[in-house]
Amino acid sequence: MEIAIRLQGLVRSYNGTRAVDGVDLEVPRGSILGLLGPNGAGKTTIVRMLATLITPDAGRAEVGGFDVVHEAARVREIVGLTGQYASVDEKLTGRENLLLIARLLGLGRRDARRRADELLGQFHLQDAANRPAQTYSGGMRRRLDLAASLVGNPAILFLDEPTTGLDPRARRDLWRLVGELREQGTTVLLTTQYLDEADALADRIVVLDRGRIIAEGTSAELKERVGGRSLFVVVADSARLDDAAEAIARIVGEGPQARDSTLSVAVTSSAVVPKVLRALDQAEIEVVELGLRTASLDDVFLALTGHAAEATSEMSEEDA
Amino acid sequence: MKALDQTLALAWRSLVQVRRNPWELGDYSIQPILFLVLFLYVFGGAVAGSTEAYLPFVLPGVIAMNMLFVTVYVGHGLNTDLTRGVFDRFRALPIPRWAPLAGRILADLLKQALCIALLLIVGVLLGFRIETSVWEVLAMVALVLVFASAASWIMVLVGVLSRDPEHVQLFGFTALFPVTFVSTAFVPLDTMPAVLQPFVQANPVSLLADASRALLGGGNALEPALWTLVWAAAIAVIFAPLSVWALNRRLARG
Ligand SMILES: Nc1ncnc2c1ncn2[C@@H]1O[C@H](COP(=O)(O)OP(=O)(O)OP(=O)(O)O)[C@@H](O)[C@H]1O
Ligand SMILES: [Mg+2]
Numbered sequence: 257m258e259i260a261i262r263l264q265g266l267v268r269s270y271n272g273t274r275a276v277d278g279v280d281l282e283v284p285r286g287s288i289l290g291l292l293g294p295n296g297a298g299k300t301t302i303v304r305m306l307a308t309l310i311t312p313d314a315g316r317a318e319v320g321g322f323d324v325v326h327e328a329a330r331v332r333e334i335v336g337l338t339g340q341y342a343s344v345d346e347k348l349t350g351r352e353n354l355l356l357i358a359r360l361l362g363l364g365r366r367d368a369r370r371r372a373d374e375l376l377g378q379f380h381l382q383d384a385a386n387r388p389a390q391t392y393s394g395g396m397r398r399r400l401d402l403a404a405s406l407v408g409n410p411a412i413l414f415l416d417e418p419t420t421g422l423d424p425r426a427r428r429d430l431w432r433l434v435g436e437l438r439e440q441g442t443t444v445l446l447t448t449q450y451l452d453e454a455d456a457l458a459d460r461i462v463v464l465d466r467g468r469i470i471a472e473g474t475s476a477e478l479k480e481r482v483g484g485r486s487l488f489v490v491v492a493d494s495a496r497l498d499d500a501a502e503a504i505a506r507i508v509g510e511g512p513q514a515r516d517s518t519l520s521v522a523v524t525s526s527a528v529v530p531k532v533l534r535a536l537d538q539a540e541i542e543v544v545e546l547g548l549r550t551a552s553l554d555d556v557f558l559a560l561t562g563h564a565a566e567a568t569s570e571m572s573e574e575d576a
Numbered sequence: 577m578k579a580l581d582q583t584l585a586l587a588w589r590s591l592v593q594v595r596r597n598p599w600e601l602g603d604y605s606i607q608p609i610l611f612l613v614l615f616l617y618v619f620g621g622a623v624a625g626s627t628e629a630y631l632p633f634v635l636p637g638v639i640a641m642n643m644l645f646v647t648v649y650v651g652h653g654l655n656t657d658l659t660r661g662v663f664d665r666f667r668a669l670p671i672p673r674w675a676p677l678a679g680r681i682l683a684d685l686l687k688q689a690l691c692i693a694l695l696l697i698v699g700v701l702l703g704f705r706i707e708t709s710v711w712e713v714l715a716m717v718a719l720v721l722v723f724a725s726a727a728s729w730i731m732v733l734v735g736v737l738s739r740d741p742e743h744v745q746l747f748g749f750t751a752l753f754p755v756t757f758v759s760t761a762f763v764p765l766d767t768m769p770a771v772l773q774p775f776v777q778a779n780p781v782s783l784l785a786d787a788s789r790a791l792l793g794g795g796n797a798l799e800p801a802l803w804t805l806v807w808a809a810a811i812a813v814i815f816a817p818l819s820v821w822a823l824n825r826r827l828a829r830g
Pocket of ligand 1: 270271274275293294295296297298299300301302340449829830
């Protein structure tokens with residue numbers, strides 16, 4: 257198994273605090289790695305080091321067998337990067353943006369034009385192709401940005417929160433595209449705050465917290481550790497929150513996490529739902545909403561670290 | 577060869593951008609003409625007795641001033657690229673590190689050349705007569721461009737140090753106004769207070785304006801031209817390494 261990306265004891269500090277604090281990681285060629293973590297976990301810092309935009313303070317990283325510090329020029333020849341924030345030239349049209357990248361990558365005029373049109377089609381940007389990017393919506397800009405990182409058919413692709421700001425259709429399109437890229441043998445490292453995204457895309461998931469890896473495995477392995485789903489209960493009267501938590505703990509066997517008037521706890525089976533409902537009813541606690549949802553990043557973090565993820569992440573909620 | 581193609585592609589990009597930005601386009605075309613016409617008709621009578629007499633004096637001055645103002649766009653554009661992430665995209669590509677900057681400065685020189693040509697044409701239409709040979713006119717254009725590329729490095733530094741593009745413009749123009757006006761660009765030296773005269777005489781804008789006047793209208797161009805080149809060299813020697821250092825520092829931080 258050939259390793260496309262290798263990190264060894266990678267460290268990067270900002271103003272004395274370690275944003276990335278000793279990360280070891282290997283990504284096999286042709287696979288997709290999901291780097292999952294809350295705000296400030298160090299995802300972007302890792303991606304920027306791998307894309308040769310910043311240098312590590314300690315440790316080393318190899319991309320495609322090339323050292324990111326000493327062979328940065330070689331690394332740049334084989335990677336594509338979509339940063340967390342769109343980096344398109346707002347004054348150029350969508351097509352011009354892609355043409356520029358193609359020309360910079362050494363494509364001839366005709367090839368550049370063909371590649372630009374191909375990508376504009378793939379990302380549904382034909383209609384806006386001749387408009388300046390500053391007139392694009394956030395999602396369109398994001399798509400243009402993604403297209404720009406694919407111009408050179410990179411062997412290794414870094415996507416930093418690629419679906420942030422995309423509507424559900426564009427999000428699914430991107431998921432499909434990433435799948436196609438894998439089929440073509442592209443290695444992808446993508447970061448995300450969404451468990452379901454890592455779940456849908458990644459062969460392996462690495463969970464990052466405060467610059468360190470706290471868990472690693474396939475999504476099935478992680479879910480097993482987390483419980484996969486979580487039960488959430490919204491009570492009408494927040495004064496009864498503690499009573500409700502107690503009743504739930506008695507049935508699930510674990511104390512739920514409280515936020516505002518919502519309680520949530522990882523569960524392994526949906527059989528607990530009617531039991532919890534009955535218990536709450538008996539305790540005369542009025543319930544506004546109750547259901548199961550896919551384990552959220554919060555749940556993963558609670559299960560893995562014992563503390564909640566620092567920032568809330570919106571999850572696609574799936575009511576039972 | 578590849579590096580040259582890449583630099584040209586980046587220069588192309590800077591030029592295409594102008595098309596989409598009416599303000600910038602205006603700054604390269606309408607603004608210099610407006611300056612020329614305003615200065616000529618408002619100050620002409622007071623400074624030189626008549627607009628006809630003032631035109632040969634003020635045209636080189638406006639060319640020098642406009643050249644300096646246009647350099648602000650180098651810093652403005654660079655800062656936009658830095659703050660909007662475009663620079664990062666370029667840096668992740670297999671192109672020489674200096675190419676984005678080189679492309680920008682190259683494009684800028686072309687814009688500068690077009691501005692000079694435009695001002696000369698409008699000047700001629702207003703009655704300006706070039707008294708010298710084609711070679712001297714070309715020497716004048718070359719001198720302005722050499723000074724422009726040196727002055728661009730100052731704006732590169734401003735572009736690197738500023739938080740956002742608006743600050744580049746604010747700082748750039750604020751610094752340029754006194755430099756341009758405390759010079760012989762628009763009024764003769766002897767009309768200014770004695771304390772100011774040494775500064776006016778040493779000011780590269782004065783030297784450039786004087787050299788340009790001589791190269792277009794005849795007279796001794798050699799001395800002011802040489803001093804202008806000395807200034808340009810000094811500015812480049814100081815600001816080019818300083819800008820590159822500041823740029824690398826900014827990039828290493830982020
Ligand atoms: N340029 C910078 N200057 C100072 N501190 C920084 C800089 N970039 C990142 N940091 C800090 O490093 C830590 C990790 O940041 P990073 O951007 O890598 O997190 P992230 O996982 O990408 O978060 P998010 O999900 O919000 O994008 C944070 O504490 C952040 O404040
Ligand atoms: Mg990030």
